[in-house]
Amino acid sequence: MEPRPLFLFALLLVTLPVNLNAQQPSGQQASNQNDIPTITRTYAITNARIVVAPGQEIPRGTVVLRNGVIEAVGPDVPVPTDAWxxxxxxxxVYAGFIDGLSHAGVPAPRRDENQQEExxxxxxxxxxxxxxAGLTPERDVRMLLKPDDASVEKLxxxxxxxxxVVPRGxxxxxxxALIFLRGQTPAEMVYRGEVSLFAQLEPAQGVYPATDMAVLARFRQLYREAARRRQHTTLYASDPRGLEPPPYDPVHAAFFPVLEKRQPVFFYTEDALDIHRVLALQQQLDFPLRLAGLAQSFDVLEKLKQANIPLFLTLDLxxxxxxxxxxxxxxxxxxxxxxxxxxxxxxxxxxPAEIENLKARQAKERIKYYETAARLHEAGLRFGFSTRDADPDKILGNLRTMIKYGLPEEAALAxxxxxxxxxxxxxxxxGTVEVGKLANLVVTTGPLFDEKTRIRYVFVAGELFEIKEPARRPRAREEGAPPARADGTWSCTVDSPEGAIDTxxxxEGQSGTLSSSAIPQELPLENLTLEGSQLSFSVMTNAYGRVDARLTLSGDAAEGTIDVPGVGGLPMRCTRTSGPER
Incomplete structure (x- = not known):
């Protein structure tokens, strides 16, 4: 089956009139021209290198996604007729990344003056x-999710x-809870709830428990009391005759799933001493444990091997x-x-020599952290990653640093x-690109850990997100140089795989129009701005929504890209053919 010429089709759509109500059947009209309906939930990524799993790939193949699930993967997969x-x-193409522990979608609380007074x-x-006291184990992170929190898009x-994701506190x-990094409502984000009880060595302020050791003692006390209350509850449920009904307490009741081994405790801790303390606590109480953070785990490798528990290493370096x-x-x-x-x-x-030696010693200590992932891998410990405390803009760079200091690329991807x-x-x-699994994918321009590679698309449960490069800040205009002007008529060419499109x-001032060689009707420009030499504008289309263009002006020439959702950025070159008066 021949792939349809979507690049050319997308550009031709720019010149079609935006009249959604006329395009849709009665009873299915969009409420306004910005409510663009979803045309299809079927996608086909063709002729791509597909990394099915670490160490397993298809050099050239097709992935078909339908209704949020991977429908087909292989070198000779036919493209469905309804596919985008x-x-x-x-x-x-890689499997989508999974964050082992973070606060994504959970806004940081504001300082509570009333609580300080209390x-x-x-x-x-x-x-x-x-x-x-910092004891809110009954609190469900699903009630705290904010889909529009900036952390969701950044990750x-x-x-x-x-x-x-876990609550802050x-x-x-x-x-x-396990969530998808997409959705308009908290309910749309949730994949599975009540998957963990989150704990950390974070003392209270001015009240008990106010130290790390007090936190451990309080946890031990709560756990044992919860076990006693659960036993009382179980006995009463089996035969209530002659027994006083057990009192309900949300703090202790939150431990019941942990006591029943249905829910693990995720403990976040970074330094070696605290890792020792948490492991000792788990041995005393015998609860299911997961450890996250582990920045100094290079000093407790043998202990972690003996514990044989899931680990999630911080991506903060x-x-x-x-x-x-x-x-x-x-x-x-x-x-x-x-x-x-x-x-x-x-x-x-x-x-001066002492100062230099101190800086050298600090560098040696930093290298220990860079090598931590490699040492966990060499010790035969399986681990995932945690983005808590990590700057999203530095995550890919930090992964490259871990690889530079010994972590195999396949292990990093795993x-x-x-x-x-x-x-x-x-x-x-x-976790892998296989039929029947969730359509969570990352599509890159090259090998994932190559410094020049950038992420082009991300699919979350079958929903497509185009990852655009951050807008570049305009260069300052040289003193005495005339300000850039965009007024006039520009003859432009847009490059697509199917050929050049004349536009x-x-x-004129704050308004403008766009037309193409295919259909001469002019469409109005929206969001027209000129900052320094950077010109940007948008045009609404009936099938792809808003199409954005960004151009850099240099006299009577301009170059940049026009971004079609689901298609990507296409090179655009323009030459001014008339106006303004110079």
């Missing part, structure tokens, strides 16, 4: 109300499609402090090589996909 085709030449007035700081832009913030001296230009490897274990300082003249799915118990639904752009 994405040409995959030079593109690579804390000051509490009569017994040794036994404060649960909320002031999706770097390839994450699902996440295990202190010692026991609440219960986690330490950064070198800003240094304007000549040492600041050195890489961490070069700087660490200058470290002297037994440097002797005998006078003030040796202070931790993002299939290993994360296995550790979260969803490997039958996600005419007319701009």
């Amino acid at each position: 085709v994405l040409e995959g030449d030079s593109l690579v 804390r000051r007035r509490v009569q017994n700081p040794g036994d404060p109300p649960p909320e002031l 999706r832009r770097v390839g994450f499609t699902m996440a295990h 202190r010692m026991l913030p609440g219960q986690g 330490p950064e070198a402090p800003k240094d304007t001296s000549k040492l600041g230009k050195l890489s961490d490897d070069s700087l660490a090589a200058r470290y002297h274990t037994y440097l002797h300082v005998s006078s003030y003249r040796d202070v 931790a993002l996909t299939i290993d994360a799915a296995r550790l979260l118990g969803i490997e039958r639904a996600a 005419t752009l007319r701009i």
